[in-house]
Amino acid sequence: MRDKQGARMVLVAAVASGQGKTTVTAALARRLRRTGQRVRVFKCGPDFIDPMLLERASGAPVHTLDLWMVGLEQCRQRLEQAAREADVVLVEGVMGLYDGKPSAADLSREFDIPVLAVIDASAMAQTAGALVLGLRDYGPVRMAGVVANRVASAGHAAMVAASLRDIPLLGTLVKQQRRLPERHLGLVVPDEVDGIDAILDELADQLQLDEGAWNALTPQLPAPAPAALEPLAVTPPLLAGKTVAIARDAAFCFLYPANLDVLRELGAALLFFSPLADQPVPDAADIVWLPGGYPELHCPLLSRARQWCESIRAAHAAGRPILAECGGMMAVAESITDKDGQTWPMAGLLPGQVAMQQRLAGLGAQGLQTGAGQLRGHTFHYSRLDTAIEAQAHTVKHPSGATGEAVYRTGSLTASYFHAFFASNPAAAAGLLCGDAP
The missing domain is CATH 3.40.50.880 (Class I glutamine amidotransferase (GATase) domain)
Structure with missing residues (x-):
């Protein structure tokens, strides 16, 4: 077990679906894993398919976090165990940051996990700042930084970074030549994608990460449980012998x-x-x-x-x-x-x-x-x-x-x-x- 300093934790979120949350989470997980760091990834909200890809990227099982379906204390226990065992904990959000009851923002605030905002920058520049500041202040949530997806050039990235004011641009991704294939229920599962590991490595290579800003994130444990919260009940062996x-x-x-x-x-x-x-x-x-x-x-x-x-x-x-x-x-x-x-x-x-x-x-x-x-x-x-x-x-x-x-x-x-x-x-x-x- 690691000491009580915990792990760097971020919740990867966006203004809406389709911005590139899964792509960025997978790229970041694979990149950090390749540097020798122990990475644990969670998925916010009910989902089977994204966790398969994120498990492939991180090399570790991906569990679900949802304040209603999983429950507050089970979420806390899983996060705390991961933060004690790993160097990095990534939580991929669901839909837009504030969508749903409970939302990804609710999870962020409950456990004091800073948000890493993913924005599709392909059709904007300075407006990125207004979008991200709105995401931060509407809740509000604690903002770790931004990853700008589908940037066109270094100059484009610089304009986005300047618009963010006091929020760091932690990373950028260029527009991907090869996209993760999708179908009616979401992404195609990894075992059916030819060369999936090569695609993940390519994404990790394309992710331009500001190492200084990333390393400046303070390792943490999830916010502690209220003293009045009852511990989880022990699971009875109701299927023993079955x-x-x-x-x-x-x-x-x-x-x-x-x-x-x-x-x-x-x-x-x-x-x-x-x-x-x-x-x-x-x-x-x-x-x-x-x-x-x-x-x-x-x-x-x-x-x-x-x-x-x-x-x-x-x-x-x-x-x-x-x-x-x-x-x-x-x-x-x-x-x-x-x-x-x-x-x-x-x-x-x-x-x-x-x-x-x-x-x-x-x-x-x-x-x-x-x-x-x-x-x-x-x-x-x-x-x-x-x-x-x-x-x-x-x-x-x-x-x-x-x-x-x-x-x-x-x-x-x-x-x-x-x-x-x-x-x-x-x-x-x-x-x-x-x-x-x-």
Whole structure:
């Protein structure tokens, strides 16, 4: 463990999505890692894809920080552990700095993490100062500095720097020749991008960092907890002796690292298998978990994976609890119609058909009320399910309280578009996995 001085900490934020937060965070993480520094990266808000890229850039697992979904004290504990073990802690924000309830700015203020503002400078010069000063003062937040993305020249960078007044220009990035590829749910996952490490190294090389200004940032620990705050409860071993089989491949890749940690803390043994490789559900499985991902991109392989289909049907017929979330639910419906209009047969445990659409069908933080309390998480999908069966329950949207995603039960299958964050309520997560009614 490091001493109590902590680590240099910044929250990488912007005025809006599309400014280059992920690119800058990845470039900075890779650059600092290459100098021998220990770097830990977090992602603010629900997200599966950006953390995969940031893990590749930093060489360490990337956990989620969210004051509502993860909780205040869990966020504090993760930040403090990282600050004691690492030299640098980077937190990538979500959307714009002040967007959402809670927002990235809320996280910054709660733990006294200074903001590193990323601005797309491609179509501005001196106005950058007005933008950044507004970001700082609106909250307000403590500002560590600025990274100007997509700058055209050294002269352009100098104009931006002069406009910032008392805020340092910590770095610049030129307009990238090779961009990180995207699709309907965000960035393409790193394992599917040819030469991803070369791209990350290229970004790290292109990042012009003011070493003096960066080194002037004071190492810190997150702001301490109020004395009245109760410690986290110990996770009970509710899944002791149980084996959870988890689908994990390019079609089922949306896994919070914290969810796997919670399953182990609950006492479960974990086995992984690949439906895309036509691997059957392991015989040792007491519970099957089909997480989200991209089944719509792999319909031909999934529709031909006979061993997988037969094994998940057999597990269902035998009454083994199956939790299918989002992409997992899509894969156990009767069929998926892809974006080209072609329909592919799926495992057929859940009566109904899934169809991809151009418009976003669900997005945002949601909670599911269970007998063990509320289990928090989120939803994000471009498909819709057409089914005749009635929902057993619905999630509740946060913060509006409106009705959210349907939760379906058929036999031992529990299925929903809802992505649960198990650490928000381990007892409720154990119940959901075991097929207990919400």
